[in-house]
Amino acid sequence: MRQWIRAVLDRFDRWLTPVAAINRFLAGAYYAALNPRFGRELRATAAGRAAYEAATHQAPTALLRRNIHRLEKGLTMQPRSSVFAEGYILETVLAYRRLSDSNRGDPNTLRWAHDVLADYFAAVDETPVTVSVKKTFTDNSIKNSFDEPDSGRWSPRRRGDGVNSGVSYEQFLLLCRQRRSTRWFLQKPVPSELVDQALEAALQAPSACNRQPFFFRVFLNPKETAEIASIAMGTAGYYQQIPALIVVIGDLSCFEHERDRHVPYIDGSLAAMQLMLALETLGLASCPINWPDIEHLEKRMAKRLDLATFHRPLMMLAIGYPDPEGGVAYSVKKTPAQIQRQNDDLDR
Numbered sequence: 560m561r562q563w564i565r566a567v568l569d570r571f572d573r574w575l576t577p578v579a580a581i582n583r584f585l586a587g588a589y590y591a592a593l594n595p596r597f598g599r600e601l602r603a604t605a606a607g608r609a610a611y612e613a614a615t616h617q618a619p620t621a622l623l624r625r626n627i628h629r630l631e632k633g634l635t636m637q638p639r640s641s642v643f644a645e646g647y648i649l650e651t652v653l654a655y656r657r658l659s660d661s662n663r664g665d666p667n668t669l670r671w672a673h674d675v676l677a678d679y680f681a682a683v684d685e686t687p688v689t690v691s692v693k694k695t696f697t698d699n700s701i702k703n704s705f706d707e708p709d710s711g712r713w714s715p716r717r718r719g720d721g722v723n724s725g726v727s728y729e730q731f732l733l734l735c736r737q738r739r740s741t742r743w744f745l746q747k748p749v750p751s752e753l754v755d756q757a758l759e760a761a762l763q764a765p766s767a768c769n770r771q772p773f774f775f776r777v778f779l780n781p782k783e784t785a786e787i788a789s790i791a792m793g794t795a796g797y798y799q800q801i802p803a804l805i806v807v808i809g810d811l812s813c814f815e816h817e818r819d820r821h822v823p824y825i826d827g828s829l830a831a832m833q834l835m836l837a838l839e840t841l842g843l844a845s846c847p848i849n850w851p852d853i854e855h856l857e858k859r860m861a862k863r864l865d866l867a868t869f870h871r872p873l874m875m876l877a878i879g880y881p882d883p884e885g886g887v888a889y890s891v892k893k894t895p896a897q898i899q900r901q902n903d904d905l906d907r
Contacts, residue, residue, distance in 0.1 A: 599857055600871075604820045607811025607869035614812065618663040619654040621813040625768040626651040627672045630679050634715045644679070645688045652676065652696045667713075674714040738835055741844035742797040742877065743885025749779055749803035749878055753841045760837035764829040772813035773827035773873065776806040776864055784877075790859050791875060792851050802879035806860075807831050811869040827873040835876065844881035850874050 572594070579589035590597050615622055626647055633643045644651075655672050658664035680693045754777055762771065778784050784804035788794045807830075809823025835845045850872045860872050 610812035618661040623654040628769040739887040740846040743882040744879030757837040761830040761834035766826040772823040801877040805876040807873040846877040848875040
């Protein structure tokens with residue numbers, strides 16, 4: 560009887576979905592009244608906005624990082640405007656002051672903010688706004704801590720002055736081909752220092768306005784890794800022998816607006832890809848584990864990891880020393896010609 564009822568409901572849902580797709584009103588009514596699958600995302604987005612607002616008045620790290628990156632973009636613009644950012648420079652300096660006064664600010668974030676703000680005020684023309692805000696900045700700057708002669712400047716520089724890895728395309732392509740989703744590992748511990756090294760590389764990934772709205776939960780105990788990996792779908796048959804596991808968590812409290820609700824998924828995935836490539840260079844293999852957005856699994860994961868409402872699991876990464884005898888899928892990839900859509904293709 561249960562199977563029959565489920566089949567009837569599924570058929571009704573398949574009939575109703577095209578109706579809901581006709582316009583936004585019907586889609587909203589459908590998901591509000593008949594299909595609760597987006598309920599958790601709605602609540603998480605609202606909770607993230609509330610947490611962002613609370614942090615803005617206490618320790619506004621996300622706001623400061625966003626605005627400092629906006630200043631960096633203005634400083635590197637070609638040609639650079641003689642005056643810019645007047646609409647948010649006071650907000651930025653006040654955020655810098657609140658974060659430094661809170662004793663909860665990351666020293667690296669504060670130093671970066673200090674240097675970029677100093678460069679900004681040195682670069683723009685004097686106007687009533689810039690003169691007034693500069694006085695607020697200099698009166699409340701962290702005294703002397705970032706003015707050491709040997710400390711360098713943490714502010715925009717020429718691309719030509721950056722590092723050059725010397726890695727050729729052929730070498731990088733080989734690394735990408737070396738990386739394969741690996742599900743069979745040697746049963747030996749993964750050193751935490753290697754994980755830290757890989758995370759250092761992951762954190763060099765690009766992030767929208769440099770907010771880096773994610774964090775990593777690292778588990779090196781095989782009993783814990785098996786328990787947590789089993790929560791996701793698709794791990795049956797191999798989760799019991801994963802030596803180490805990382806859960807990538809998106810943080811919606813880094814954003815003021817709903818328009819940014821997908822940024823944690825994008826930025827977290829960019830970092831995860833660099834993390835997996837870095838692991839390969841350290842002799843470790845990995846397997847990204849897809850996270851299903853299913854309510855009861857979300858609840859289990861949130862409870863197990865003690866996550867806030869505005870924290871969303873993005874994916875898991877199984878990590879370990881690869882078993883040379885373990886199989887990996889061939890997984891033929893598409894060609895560049897298959898995945899490109901040139902303008903002339905769209906015109907035809």
